[in-house]
Amino acid sequence: MFKMRRLFLALAAAATTQLALAQQGAAPIVIGASIPMTGGVSTFGQHSRWGSELAIDEANAAGGVLGRKIEMDYQDNRCNPAEAVKSVTQMLSSKKYVAIFDGLCSSAALAIMPLVERAEVPFVVANASATSIAEKSGVGGNKWTFKVNPTDASMLDALVAWLDKEGKAGNIAFLGEDTDFGRAGSNGLTEALKKRGKSLVMTDFYQKGTADFSSVLAKIKARKPAALALYAIDADFQNLMRQWHGMGGGIPLTGRVLVDQVPKEIMASGVLDGTTSVQPYDATIDSAANKAFVEAYKKKSGGTTPIMVGFESYEATRILIDAIKRAGNTNPAAIRDALAKTKYQSILGTTLEFDQNNLLHNNAVILGVKDGKVVVFGFSKT
Amino acid sequence: MDAAFLAQLLLNGLVIGVIYALVAMGLSLIFGVLEIVNFAHGEFYMLGAVAAYFLSTHVQLGYWATVAIVVVGGLCVGYLLYEGLLVSLRGEGFERSILLTLGLSMVLQNLAIYLFTTTPRMVQGPLTYANYTFGEVRIPVLRVYALGLGLAAFAALFFILHRTQVGKAMRGVAQNRDAALMVGIDPRAISRLAVAVGIGLSGLAGAALAPVYAVHPLMGFSFVFKAFAIIIIGGLGNVSGAAIAAIALGILESLASGFLPQVMVDGLAFGSMILVLLLKPQGLFGRGVRV
Numbered sequence: 001m002f003k004m005r006r007l008f009l010a011l012a013a014a015a016t017t018q019l020a021l022a023q024q025g026a027a028p029i030v031i032g033a034s035i036p037m038t039g040g041v042s043t044f045g046q047h048s049r050w051g052s053e054l055a056i057d058e059a060n061a062a063g064g065v066l067g068r069k070i071e072m073d074y075q076d077n078r079c080n081p082a083e084a085v086k087s088v089t090q091m092l093s094s095k096k097y098v099a100i101f102d103g104l105c106s107s108a109a110l111a112i113m114p115l116v117e118r119a120e121v122p123f124v125v126a127n128a129s130a131t132s133i134a135e136k137s138g139v140g141g142n143k144w145t146f147k148v149n150p151t152d153a154s155m156l157d158a159l160v161a162w163l164d165k166e167g168k169a170g171n172i173a174f175l176g177e178d179t180d181f182g183r184a185g186s187n188g189l190t191e192a193l194k195k196r197g198k199s200l201v202m203t204d205f206y207q208k209g210t211a212d213f214s215s216v217l218a219k220i221k222a223r224k225p226a227a228l229a230l231y232a233i234d235a236d237f238q239n240l241m242r243q244w245h246g247m248g249g250g251i252p253l254t255g256r257v258l259v260d261q262v263p264k265e266i267m268a269s270g271v272l273d274g275t276t277s278v279q280p281y282d283a284t285i286d287s288a289a290n291k292a293f294v295e296a297y298k299k300k301s302g303g304t305t306p307i308m309v310g311f312e313s314y315e316a317t318r319i320l321i322d323a324i325k326r327a328g329n330t331n332p333a334a335i336r337d338a339l340a341k342t343k344y345q346s347i348l349g350t351t352l353e354f355d356q357n358n359l360l361h362n363n364a365v366i367l368g369v370k371d372g373k374v375v376v377f378g379f380s381k382t
Numbered sequence: 383m384d385a386a387f388l389a390q391l392l393l394n395g396l397v398i399g400v401i402y403a404l405v406a407m408g409l410s411l412i413f414g415v416l417e418i419v420n421f422a423h424g425e426f427y428m429l430g431a432v433a434a435y436f437l438s439t440h441v442q443l444g445y446w447a448t449v450a451i452v453v454v455g456g457l458c459v460g461y462l463l464y465e466g467l468l469v470s471l472r473g474e475g476f477e478r479s480i481l482l483t484l485g486l487s488m489v490l491q492n493l494a495i496y497l498f499t500t501t502p503r504m505v506q507g508p509l510t511y512a513n514y515t516f517g518e519v520r521i522p523v524l525r526v527y528a529l530g531l532g533l534a535a536f537a538a539l540f541f542i543l544h545r546t547q548v549g550k551a552m553r554g555v556a557q558n559r560d561a562a563l564m565v566g567i568d569p570r571a572i573s574r575l576a577v578a579v580g581i582g583l584s585g586l587a588g589a590a591l592a593p594v595y596a597v598h599p600l601m602g603f604s605f606v607f608k609a610f611a612i613i614i615i616g617g618l619g620n621v622s623g624a625a626i627a628a629i630a631l632g633i634l635e636s637l638a639s640g641f642l643p644q645v646m647v648d649g650l651a652f653g654s655m656i657l658v659l660l661l662k663p664q665g666l667f668g669r670g671v672r673v
Binding site: 038039040041042043046175178204205206207209210211212214215216218219222234235238239242245246247248263265266269 | 391394398401495499502504506510511521522594605643645648
């Protein structure tokens with residue numbers, strides 16, 4: 001009997017060793033990512049890549065997932081829904097991807113959603129902010145899509161709650177790009193103000209890629225709103241900032257003002273003083289977890305400070321890796337079920353769980369400009 | 383209506399119009415002489431702006447030195463472009479010219495993205511944040527410089543085309559290439575000069591606007607399509623017509639921005655183009671003789 005037990009233990013040990021060795025040489029777990037690597041927002045695509053690669057590097061350094069290395073295969077979608085559909089269709093047809101990551105742009109993510117639903121593969125949205133992504137996901141909708149970053153609606157609700165508390169939520173004008181991103185911003189702000197018995201005094205959209213805003217800014221200034229909510233990114237935002245400075249400012253800015261991307265000369269001039277902005281993240285947040293993240297990110301990116309896209313991609317990738325671990329296998333349905341049960345400790349200090357729309361509700365960071373400097377005013381729940 | 387608001391809109395419109403004219407005049411000149419629609423014109427404007435960014439930011443050159451070097455560079459690039467690529471497009475080369483310049487545009491744009499990335503760059507200088515103020519009306523100093531450069535370029539081009547032998551030769555080649563050859567004009571030399579001046583003008587536009595707008599590889603794309611609408615409105619190949627149409631469109635767009643939703647403004651250029659094509663297909667200033 002004793003001999004039998006020893007023999008059994010020896011066989012079990014040998015089998016475990018063989019299994020571990022086999023797993024060392026096993027094929028990696030591959031996640032497919034569709035992000036803009038060329039085109040107008042490829043800067044954001046690069047940050048998305050740095051963020052997700054950092055999370056993957058950390059996971060692989062800690063022994064991988066299920067004993068296998070994890071990899072992300074990046075395909076370029078140029079922030080174009082048609083390109084996103086093409087890249088994700090190719091990835092889904094190859095059957096080697098356990099999940100699809102991001103899309104980055106709202107229009108691209110919305111175009112990917114029906115594809116992953118048909119293929120029954122989990123889709124983790126890290127950066128796209130359109131509210132409709134969450135509205136179409138979860139109970140009664142697309143069960144395969146999980147949105148990690150806050151929606152525009154939830155971000156703007158957090159901002160308006162803050163502004164209302166400060167008595168600054170009245171008489172706001174809106175200017176945003178004429179895309180799903182800008183339209184979602186306008187709708188989110190309208191809804192958040194409506195909840196508090198207020199409304200936008202004027203709404204205007206511009207075509208993405210517009211270089212000259214001098215006349216539309218003159219129109220907004222002539223209407224004398226209490227604040228101007230901006231929903232602009234990239235070169236449009238830089239042009240807006242320079243031309244706003246050229247016009248002497250004079251109206252506090254709010255909305256999604258990318259205060260970390262304002263040229264220092266404009267910031268120091270004081271023309272943006274009084275700005276109150278909402279962002280999912282800011283690199284200056286004073287916490288040990290954020291400092292460690294910023295340091296690792298800079299190491300990964302060759303010295304570039306993380307922006308919200310990099311942060312969101314990092315956290316979204318960690319959440320996905322954690323779900324694969326908890327699923328115990330790479331079956332897409334098992335990963336989806338594990339994602340639904342996520343409990344993740346964010347760098348921003350909150351423990352995150354998906355709601356019935358497969359949406360996480362992290363804190364939004366309320367940033368402001370005071371004496372020519374960006375300051376973190378506080379956090380507001382999304 | 384607030385007079386200061388109206389004055390601000392008119393001033394903004396005049397500056398935007400002259401900016402459009404800088405790009406459109408070169409495009410019109412090249413079409414007038416060579417009958418080539420240069421789809422890569424916006425990319426030469428972008429390359430002018432990128433060159434101005436490097437000269438002012440990395441070589442620390444001043445505004446006027448940067449503008450001069452970029453214009454001379456543009457003239458040289460235009461010369462090489464003609465001798466290297468466009469010289470082969472003779473006779474029935476219209477379709478080939480579209481494919482060639484469209485391909486060139488893609489190559490230049492993607493090369494710029496590869497080398498420069500799409501991150502928008504801002505030229506910083508001592509005048510970057512300086513403004514002229516007239517009561518409640520404000521205008522950045524560098525926009526006034528761009529306005530002055532645009533008007534000077536138009537005056538110089540008008541003088542060359544109408545008061546010099548070279549200008550008359552350009553108009554002669556535009557009118558009838560074979561007849562010009564028979565009276566001793568070298569069409570190749572004149573075409574080369576027209577392309578050099580056209581690309582030089584887009585370089586000037588790039589250098590003048592680099593300190594005004596964000597510099598990035600996609601900046602030429604939106605400008606060039608508006609420039610096409612302008613040269614059609616002004617009369618294909620008519621440089622003066624293009625300049626007048628550009629300034630009129632700039633002012634019209636600015637006034638529309640002040641009173642209508644901004645999304646409708648871009649439609650104005652193309653709406654006007656369609657209207658002109660329906661009512662006066664040769665353009666507002668179209669004549670038998672181009673340039």
